[in-house]
Amino acid sequence: MSHPSSSHTQPSADVIVLGAGIVGVSTALALQQRGHAVCLVDRQAPGCETSYGNAGIIQREAVQPYAFPRAWQAILRVVARQGNDVHYHLRALPALAPALARYWHASAPGRYADTVTAYSALIRHCIAEHERLIVMAGAQDLVRKTGWLEAYRGGAAFERAGRAATAVASDHELDCVLLDSAGLAAAEPALRGGLAGAIHWRDPWTVTHPGELVRRYAALFEQAGGTLCRGDATTLQASGAGWRVSTADGPVEAAQAVIALGPWAPALTRPLGYRLPLFVKRGYHRHYAAEAMPTMPLLDAENGVLLAPMQQGLRLTTGAEFAHHDAPPTPVQSVRAERLAGELVRLGAPVEPTPWMGARPCVADMRPVVGRAPRHANLWFHFGHGHQGLTLGPATARLLGELFDGEAPYVDPTPYDPRRFGG
Ligand SMILES: Cc1cc2nc3c(=O)[nH]c(=O)nc-3n(C[C@H](O)[C@H](O)[C@H](O)COP(=O)(O)OP(=O)(O)OC[C@H]3O[C@@H](n4cnc5c(N)ncnc54)[C@H](O)[C@@H]3O)c2cc1C
Structure with missing residues (x-):
């Protein structure tokens, strides 16, 4: 932790990133590398949850996300x-x-074909986006x-x-x-x-210890001056024009916040009034x-x-x-x-x-949710990576960073826009 609570120094930041799995850590790095002061908040050490336990494949071949079976034989096999x-x-x-x-x-075949077109455009960048971080973090051994x-x-x-x-x-x-x-x-x-x-x-x-890879990425973030705090993301509340979250190092305030809580995202999006098909x-x-x-x-x-x-x-x-x-x-x-x-x-x-x-x-539509929250100007969503979160974390973090700074995105962001589910 960068700020021991005994020092009574409260961490300050431009952006709070909630969740330190592969998606949150990649987000923190992408925003930091764009010049933002980032506080990354998790209730545990980085990379201890889903991003720890996966199969460790950076799935460049996964251009077709897992669809719901459409053939009755396949559905019956699952039901039985x-x-x-x-x-x-x-x-x-x-x-x-x-x-x-x-x-x-x-x-359904037509809708799924559109998703494959969008997904494959993102997946094609997965190795290059990881490679940059792997080299910077000195994680080649993994x-x-x-x-x-x-x-x-x-x-x-x-x-x-x-x-x-x-x-x-x-x-x-x-x-x-x-x-x-x-x-x-x-x-x-x-x-x-x-x-x-x-x-x-x-x-x-492939990665021989995915949790360790996330830890190395988080160490890179800290070495570059980023702040890592223990705290409960559900304490997030509006504060002035921005956000405040309670951490073990005291309250952290920032103008913007990113929800990168993976499977726990609904713990925040639901109380904020969003009904997403997660x-x-x-x-x-x-x-x-x-x-x-x-x-x-x-x-x-x-x-x-x-x-x-x-x-x-x-x-x-x-x-x-x-x-x-x-x-x-x-x-x-x-x-x-x-x-x-x-x-x-x-x-x-x-x-x-x-x-x-x-x-x-x-x-439900097999696409991660990446972009500005529809009804909160300074809140960002970055979650829902399904079977390919290890693969896509750095790639969608780059996309989020570009949207965050109002730059031309490197892939079409529309398929991932949180507004696709309405307000
Ligand atoms: C068996 C299995 C195999 C898989 N294999 C692969 C694979 O080979 N390749 C691949 O690309 N993907 C794979 N995946 C999917 C991949 O692991 C996930 O998509 C990815 O880890 C999701 O990352 P995340 O950062 O969104 O979530 P997480 O890694 O779960 O991170 C969420 C973080 O939020 C924190 N958090 C939650 N609630 C709070 C709170 N209230 N306050 C503070 N912090 C909180 C958690 O502590 C956690 O650190 C696999 C998944 C499983 C289960």
Whole structure:
């Protein structure tokens, strides 16, 4: 902390950024690098929540955000809880229904095609925007530039996925290579077999400790004179023409504030009167002390299990769980993931006694919310990055910085404008 409370020095700032996950830390850096004095507020140390527990992939290939399934077979499979990629709490569905209905609506082919056009224009900058920060933060040791593997057990599924991937790669200038089972075994000697093949997405970078990456970015922010404070974002209140938030170092006031609270954004936007179609897809991970790990993340695509080699061990991450954000954990997908991943590699003992749980901050139209709050002139929204927050944090932070300073934005901001949901 830059200002120990014993000194009674109150931090001052032009901008308060609320939330120090990848999105908030990237926002703080983007605004600082534009010359603003920034106070970054979180109730914990940076990068301890969702941005800690993800699969660590900077997904350059993710030009198509996860759509709501439109085929009845796919919907019935989810409803019947067949498969491991999606799980849900029945009791959560009534509250989730309005947002899910809008998610379904936004996933109709025409509307979805527009989203892919917008999303791909943003995703194409994800590596360059991270690279700048990785170099400045001296975080190269956390990053691998070898891509990741989307693997299939069934031959027919692999063929279908391979055709689709090749088409996407050609449409979006992506580099992907198809590996048959022998090619995969040669590339990844730690695998036990049982896979028909894999799509090797070669553009993405992967991170061996995403929480540490956020901490390094936050350290860069502090070294450059930024202020990091512990405080509860829900104490934000209007003060004169600006905002005030209570922190352990005393109240902080600033003319402008940015809400970058990821899955907790509704804790502030709702009391401010905004009704945004936000929901969470919870996810779990657990590390295993595998003696031999794959060299890059590998998705067991039919089962929605990702095996990510991390500093802490082999991290198994799970797909989506539709539930209330704060309902107790139900790690059934994580339990199945352990069994399924054990068929592919020798897992070793679990590192933690219980799985970690986090929540992807999702928006019904699959686009993050980036820009000025519709009814508050000096309040900014920056949240809702869903499955790709690690990927997009620095890219949307650049966009927010340009909007903040009234400059021409480097990508079209309209698809991300908070006003798309009305006032
Ligand atoms: C299992 C899993 C795998 C994933 N894999 C990937 C991947 O490979 N690639 C990718 O790009 N994305 C991935 N994601 C998604 C990604 O992790 C998220 O989109 C991203 O971390 C969201 O970042 P954020 O900064 O918005 O939220 P967070 O990281 O959750 O940050 C929000 C911050 O707000 C703080 N906060 C909350 N309430 C308050 C309060 N009242 N007062 C003060 N502070 C508060 C929290 O402490 C936290 O630090 C994955 C997610 C999961 C769950």
